[in-house]
Amino acid sequence: MKTERLLAITMILLEKKQISASQLAERLEVSVRTIYRDIHSLSEAGIPVTSSPGVNGGIQIMDNYKIDKHFFTSTDLTSLLIALEGFSNNVSPIQLNQTFEKVKTLIPIASLDEIKFKTNQIAIDLTPWTSNHTLQPSLEIAKSGMDQDRLLRFNYEDNHGRKTVRIVEPYRLVLKEISWYLQAFCTEKTDFRIFKISRMTNLELLSATFTPREFHPAPLGKQPFYGKDFTTTMLKVTPKIKEQLVDKFGQLTLFPSDDPEKFIVAFPFMEDEFGYNLFLGFGNQCECLAPPHVRAELKRRIENVLALYQTP
Structure with a gap:
């Protein structure tokens, strides 16, 4: 977090010419004392930062110290801002504000209105329809573990209902559709594992640290649907279901139906639990x-569910 804050201060100074320590502290949500420590760190790193006292004083950076703002095009900056806005509900506000400050300072003044207009043309909302109030704190704890190379401990229940206590080295957070996962090295299994955040309870950040080992991100879950063997099924569906299928799998082949309020679609079906x-x-x-065997299997499963409700 300190490294990101130092970069944010540098970018703000390049844009603002001069700013007070209290203004920097308010924008980055830290204390004034922390800002002065950061300024000292920047000076030791060779960045020409100076401060002047008085009412008209403040912190500034020498004019001849510049970063080329033309490295990013307007399209690049628009894409960055849209992506950041899409993750705004899954990243800590402080971290997001610092990142926004860095990106905004790269925008040439002449392009501000154009980029603002283009950014507002696309909105990405990754928040689910229902809220998981324990998710954000868990993500923050996992992120702290990765930032500080500290071990995490949590109770975990797998998809078969088996409960264990795990101590792990956290390496990567992954958002897959609406679920978050942690890729980590499990000290019990002495191997890398993938844990679903929603299956964790009593997640805590331990004081013990670890030396990061070589990490190769693993594929998450099933392989992509396309390219696999599947069975072509003929479905009679309502407009609502047709829309859901198209949203998830793309355009489907439609056939005439004897019911004007329904559609018949050819759907590539995976014969597994998910399907x-x-x-x-x-x-x-x-x-x-x-085909008949898929219809028969669906009927069998429906009858099994019905039997649950017929039992006294």
């Missing part, structure tokens, strides 16, 4: 017409 649960989740808004 069958997907169909069953559509309820009475989706009927599998073919």
